[in-house]
Amino acid sequence: MKIKQLCVFLENKVGRFKGVADILGKAGINMTAFSVADTSDFGILRVIVSEPEKSLQLLKEAGYAAGLTDVICIKCPNTAGSLAKVLDVLNEENVQIEYMYAFSMGNIAQVVIRPAEIQNCEKVLEKHGIELVSSDSLYSM
Numbered sequence: 715m716k717i718k719q720l721c722v723f724l725e726n727k728v729g730r731f732k733g734v735a736d737i738l739g740k741a742g743i744n745m746t747a748f749s750v751a752d753t754s755d756f757g758i759l760r761v762i763v764s765e766p767e768k769s770l771q772l773l774k775e776a777g778y779a780a781g782l783t784d785v786i787c788i789k790c791p792n793t794a795g796s797l798a799k800v801l802d803v804l805n806e807e808n809v810q811i812e813y814m815y816a817f818s819m820g821n822i823a824q825v826v827i828r829p830a831e832i833q834n835c836e837k838v839l840e841k842h843g844i845e846l847v848s849s850d851s852l853y854s855m
Contacts, residue, residue: 715786719783788827803844804835807838
């Protein structure tokens, strides 16, 4: 189950992330999860939002360099070693992970994964009984 993730390139300047949050907030768009990776000159905001297409349009209209990327989200117990077990499965099946980030709510962790080959990763996870989170479920959190 592919999920659309919003990716926004941000200059390392005061207020750039706030600008994104303001635009999305004023439009009633919720950010479910996000990750920011940075260098000395720019950052990449990766965010799961309630309305990916609308978010992309609004940010582009405001002059942000943004795009949508397909990712997968899995559910796993929020306990020590649970993620390691999932990663063992992916390693055994030679699934390359480009990046991932996670958030937890109580006993459940949601892990957003960007695999090199998304369809293969989906098949491997399903084959091993690892629960995938639907886009509808994630967007409405």
